[in-house]
């Protein structure tokens with residue numbers, strides 16, 4: 465660094481050396497803003513008109529560097545994200561802008577996946593887990609359920625659908641993502657009273673698309689009742705049905721229902737001797753939903769109970 469007191473050189477040193485050469489000893493160049501204050505820039509402007517052209521070029525360089533240094537200082541003092549020391553009134557505006565909600569559309573973000581429109585899950589109640597209801601002569605609910613579920617699978621497969629036959633606590637139930645899931649069960653083999661006959665349908669409506677669940681249950685009721693001739697047994701939908709474990713395991717986009725196709729006591733004849741008609745009724749209900757057929761919407765009073773998967777113990 466050259467001595468600060470040296471007069472303006474007649475030689476042609478580097479611009480930075482020359483800029484520092486006129487600096488007063490009492491004002492060390494600790495910061496560019498101090499070395500190139502507005503006063504210094506004005507001095508440079510007013511002191512050069514009569515100098516030779518070569519000095520004029522040097523002067524222009526000096527001005528450029530000086531202005532750049534002042535601007536750099538201004539921008540350094542006004543840094544986004546910290547209190548505005550130059551224009552305090554703008555700081556609040558900047559902060560409020562930072563709190564504005566960002567657009568929800570994110571380029572490249574995955575779009576929600578849709579269920580396979582051709583995939584259907586059929587749970588054979590109690591299969592691979594327990595017997596379910598058992599009659600005194602050894603008739604087991606699980607055998608009825610598996611027989612019906614297998615036939616439903618055959619019918620839907622014949623209609624062009626891909627059907628997964630699932631166990632009661634099948635690992636595939638976790639996150640099961642399909643056009644529909646229906647679990648098939650049957651009711652007690654004990655004689656309860658003369659009213660203990662008919663079928664029941666229940667579903668979980670706390671899903672992303674409750675209207676689809678309503679359509680599925682409405683279709684099951686309408687088609688199953690019409691084909692089997694069995695009555696709706698609406699008064700005994702139990703918590704076991706409404707809080708059915710699979711409702712809380714499958715993907716929330718999968719409409720699901722559970723159907724008790726009959727009572728093993730009073731409906732024993734059709735269940736054991738016409739299981740194909742039972743299966744046809746269930747399959748027709750599922751096809752009704754998959755094909756968007758109109759049957760009206762079931763209400764909670766008509767055999768369908770609203771419930772939430774969160775209620776599952």
Ligand SMILES: [Zn+2]
Nearest residue numbers: 589596649650
């Ligand atoms: Zn059961």
